[in-house]
Amino acid sequence: MTSRFKGISFKGLIVLIFLISFSSSASVILIPMDAESQKNHLKAYGITYWMLGKQQKVQWLLNYRGGSFLLPDGDAVRKECQIRGVSFEVLADSEAQSILDGISSPSQNQDAVILEKAPKIAVYSPKDNQPWDDAVTMVLTYAEIPYVTIYDEEVLQDKLPLYDWLHLHHEDFTGQYGKFYGAYRAAPWYIENKRISEERASKLGYAKVSEEKGAVAEKIRRYVIGGGFMFAMCSATDSFDIALAAEGVDICEPMFDGDPSDANYQSQLNFDRTFAFQNFVLERNPLRYEFSSIDMTAKRQIPKESDYFSLMEFSAKWDPVPTMLTQNHTTLVKGFMGQTTSFARDEVKPTVMVLGESKLNNEARYIHGIKGKGFFTFYGGHDPEDYQHRVGDPKTELELHPTSPGYRLILNNVLFPAARKKKQKT
16 A cells, blocks of 8 residues: 555544545536526526525625526536526536636636525516516516516505515506507507506505605615616606605696696706706606607617627726626627607716617616615616517517527526625716
């Protein structure tokens, strides 16, 4: 016996050889997120969330192969990936360590962020049927990520702190019923929506829908300041900030709330209360399908075939938050429209980060900011895979778009609250 193993019994040697063999064969699962290797990017987020729900930590490899995930290996996770159609690779521990060593190099704009727990997700959405679909609920369902639907009653009853992440549905927080009056005031769904909204406001103790929606917006504002994470799309972005700025000011015309708006209400707006926007001008015409100058929809001159926006590049090691939110297998994302399609750059507050932009039209598409102890992200447009979704159009079938870059941005936000918080350096 060689001197290396002198003093070890035969039985001890067998155990040692077994341990060495076991150590060298230990493995992890890599879920690649690049364009070439992953068959279903959207369901890959669901696998990651599923692992977090089992109290397993996951490493998010920022800027490594499209923002890949490193998971503990096991028969259950392999089977789950196979069932959901998610591509994965089995790596020896030594291979995984080599990847992590490379990522940690100062020369690489990459980082490994630990995801620790599955965030509790709430979607703010009315219980009654709406004549449009919500991209977030569709992608959460497709990715098999659980969520709870809440609405005004739960928000006003202070239920928001029960959740880590809140999505705002295609919503109008100003009490103007989405500014659909011009085109749809005679439509049965519009009439019914107005009736239900007025009934709800009265039941909750408010004289007007605008007052009730303003109170809801204020509760959400406090939730974020207290440490919550809010994600909004389409009209929920600008109408939320408008409601905050118009606190105590009547900006609704008689067809919306039964009495005239306040004279000179534009001059009474308080931009100090808003999250993302400043110095915007409200649209006074009730027949116009627009809230304010924030939205770029009517000012756009981009043909559909060249409508793309680019994701900004951030330092993974120094700015992990915006880096997480922009993880993708492409930096160029197909544009899509909505009631609020994009944001005027000169009306975005200087403290807010622009994560995605179209320089052709000087518009911000995807923005993020900090408010108090919490975070918010606003994403312009209605449905990343339906260029111009109209009222009553059929919903998008995500089985046809399993690698959608536009939908990936939504799911980046879903996982963000799971990250072990690092102090942002810039």
